[in-house]
Amino acid sequence: MLRRVNRVLIANRGEIALRIIKACRNTGKTSILAYSKADKNTIPVEEADESICIGPPPAQQSYLSIPALLTAARLTMADGIHPGYGFLSENGTFARLCEERGLIFIGPRAETIWEMGDKARARSLMKSVGVPVIPGSDGIIHSEEEGLEAARRIGYPVLIKASAGGGGKGMREADNEEELKKNMKEASTEALKAFSNGDIYLERFFRKVHHVEVQIMADREGHVAALGERDCSSQRNHQKMIEESPSPIMDEALREKMEEAAKKAARASNYVGAGTVEFIVTPDRDFYFMEMNTRIQVEHGVTEEATGTQLVETMIRIADGESLPWKEDLTPHGWTMECRINAENPFRGFAPSPGRLLTFEVPKGEGIRVDTAMRRGAEISPFYDSMIAKLIVHDDTREKTRKKMKEALSAFHIEGVSTNIPLQKAIISSKAFAEGGVDTTYVERHLKEFLQSAENG
Structure with a gap:
């Protein structure tokens, strides 16, 4: 028992x-x-x-x-x-x-964390159960020559990735052999410093793709449910800025295929608890496994609002041995978006902005949720991540949700530290975002324009 x-x-x-x-x-x-x-x-x-x-x-x-x-x-x-x-x-x-x-x-078992946390091993496992993976090297790159040979076989551009860890650390792009030789060393050094593991591998780099992840939950009896997808394509430096559910590029046929792939990944790794299977989706609507996050995600609140669930509570109930509360997969209803509010200065290279919150007034209203542990007078510590709040909004349609998010960002008043709110407003207000056309490199490519727009209010 x-x-x-x-x-x-x-x-x-x-x-x-x-x-x-x-x-x-x-x-x-x-x-x-x-x-x-x-x-x-x-x-x-x-x-x-x-x-x-x-x-x-x-x-x-x-x-x-x-x-x-x-x-x-x-x-x-x-x-x-x-x-x-x-x-x-x-x-x-x-x-x-x-x-x-x-x-x-x-959370999941230790063996699952080890297997899915090692990106090279995870890729191999996914291939063995028929989950499509990004073309890449056959495991860890052990030498410069091996990396060059793998890149010639894969085709440029390539993405160098740390086998351990995540969050964009130990990740570099390369368009040619000279860049590859230089960036493999840099990626490995950064990975070793961040994760005590300098192992790297290569993947084909797709520049204009959407980052779509499927939330899964699994119980100890082997039942797995998919709880819809989140689109996390609005990124800077491989760091997510805005998430939404459903994905603006999604249709029922693609969702069904991606959810089935995510559940295959969970079953293959004997998963227990909350997890996220991350994919890239190409302009041709092909999708490929990137990685699996063996934990609750930062953006789990998006799925909670989109599906009417309580994921953290469900994790605890599953740890108690309870079965999944859902008999079938869940589909997002309406539209939900989240903006991460960070204490940083986008106009000074996104430098962290620690300090005391002289003003901290959060937006309120129907369909508005703010996840934070901050209040007026709180100290933003220089020792930890710069995220101070998650602003989540929900409405019937994407356009209503987008407008509500814009209004909510304007109603979020913070003084004492710099934040990325002006930049988030600029992105949300842009034509590209309104049309669902922001891919994973769009914000980086247009950052100067977004910052200019943010400065002009």
């Missing part, structure tokens, strides 16, 4: 920590927040049933410290750990150590 979770240690911070605290409350669990000294005076610490300090502000000494988190779990008598997203959420070693200590890891 499966044990049930009663006391959940939350190994994260900010809005996702607050989201997990609320999910614990709604499922009858005790929430225990592990926090760093930088986060002592924050809303999540106040809202959690219990809290414990795990170290100084630097993430390596707190949120990324496995010994500190396991000690916190023991001292607070936690029997489950929710990693949220980022930090240790996709660390197979952390998941395994939790399992060995009798803690229920609220």
